[in-house]
Each structure stands twice: as C-alpha cells, then as structure tokens.
Amino acid sequence: MKRLVFIAGGGAALIGAALYAYTTVSAETDRVVLKDTDPVIVALGASVYEANCASCHGANLEGQANWRSPDEDGRLPAPPHDETGHTWHHDGDTLFRLTKYGTGALIGDPDYASNMPIYEGVLSDEEIIAVLSYIKSTWPDDVRARHDEMENRQ
Numbered sequence: 490m491k492r493l494v495f496i497a498g499g500g501a502a503l504i505g506a507a508l509y510a511y512t513t514v515s516a517e518t519d520r521v522v523l524k525d526t527d528p529v530i531v532a533l534g535a536s537v538y539e540a541n542c543a544s545c546h547g548a549n550l551e552g553q554a555n556w557r558s559p560d561e562d563g564r565l566p567a568p569p570h571d572e573t574g575h576t577w578h579h580d581g582d583t584l585f586r587l588t589k590y591g592t593g594a595l596i597g598d599p600d601y602a603s604n605m606p607i608y609e610g611v612l613s614d615e616e617i618i619a620v621l622s623y624i625k626s627t628w629p630d631d632v633r634a635r636h637d638e639m640e641n642r643q
Contacts, residue, residue, distance in 0.1 A: 520582045537612065
C-alpha cells in the first residue's frame with residue numbers, strides 16, 4: 490500500500506511539474522512568458538497558427554499587402570508576423586492581450602473596428618501562448634535577442 494501511495498504521489502508530482510513547465514504566466518512578474526525555445530510548444534503553436542491565423546496573416550507569416558494602409562472598409566489589413574512587421578516590437582503580454590481580448594480592449598476603445606478576431610473562448614491561453622511562441626521562434630536571432638531584451642526590461 491505504501492508503494493502504491495508513493496507511486497501515485499510521484500505521478501502527481503510529475504503531472505504538477507509538467508503543468509508548471511507549461512505555465513504561461515511568470516509567477517514573479519505576473520506577465521506572459523513566450524516559450525520560443527520549447528519545441529513542443531512551438532510545434533503546437535505552428536499547428537494552431539495554421540488552423541486559425543494563416544488565412545489572414547499568411548502561411549509564411551507574411552501578412553497581407555499594404556498592411557499599413559486602411560482598406561476601403563477603413564480597417565487595416567493583417568500585418569506580417571515575420572521580422573518585417575511590428576509584432577516583435579511588442580512584449581509578450583501585449584501580444585497575448587491583443588490576441589485574446591482584441592485591439593479595442595487593448596487600446597480602451599470598445600468601438601474600434603478591426604478584422605482581427607477576438608480569441609477569448611476560441612483558443613485557450615496555452616494555445617495563444619503557443620502561437621505567439623511559434624511566431625517568435627521564426628524570427629532571426631538578432632530580432633529574438635532584441636525582443637528578449639525588451640521583455641527583460643518589463
């Protein structure tokens with residue numbers, strides 16, 4: 490019986506450790522932490538990106554043409570998420586909130602019109618973090634280093 494309790498306790502500890510490793514928010518800062526060097530999370534992010542983001546942001550993260558100029562509907566086209574865009578100029582927490590709650594919530598304007606879907610209730614927090622981690626994993630080393638520096642200053 491002691492052996493069974495020990496094995497069950499060990500299993501629970503392993504599950505707890507795995508969940509801790511997958512945590513999306515740093516306990517020290519209460520901020521989102523991207524995991525662009527974790528191959529499991531990056532692979533999940535690539536899959537979720539392909540299913541939910543690539544139709545607008547491009548299969549190669551290239552975005553839509555003329556993404557800095559409003560379309561005829563007054564809305565901005567989807568920006569690139571590769572190093573040519575501005576995604577890497579924003580910290581992980583901002584990117585997470587924009588993806589989960591939408592641009593209007595992020596800027597405090599509930600009437601802001603955007604083609605970007607709100608993913609709250611569509612994707613889990615872990616899936617959003619995985620997508621953002623995948624995106625970051627594709628950036629050149631120097632861009633990732635600059636993003637890391639920005640994150641460390643937060």
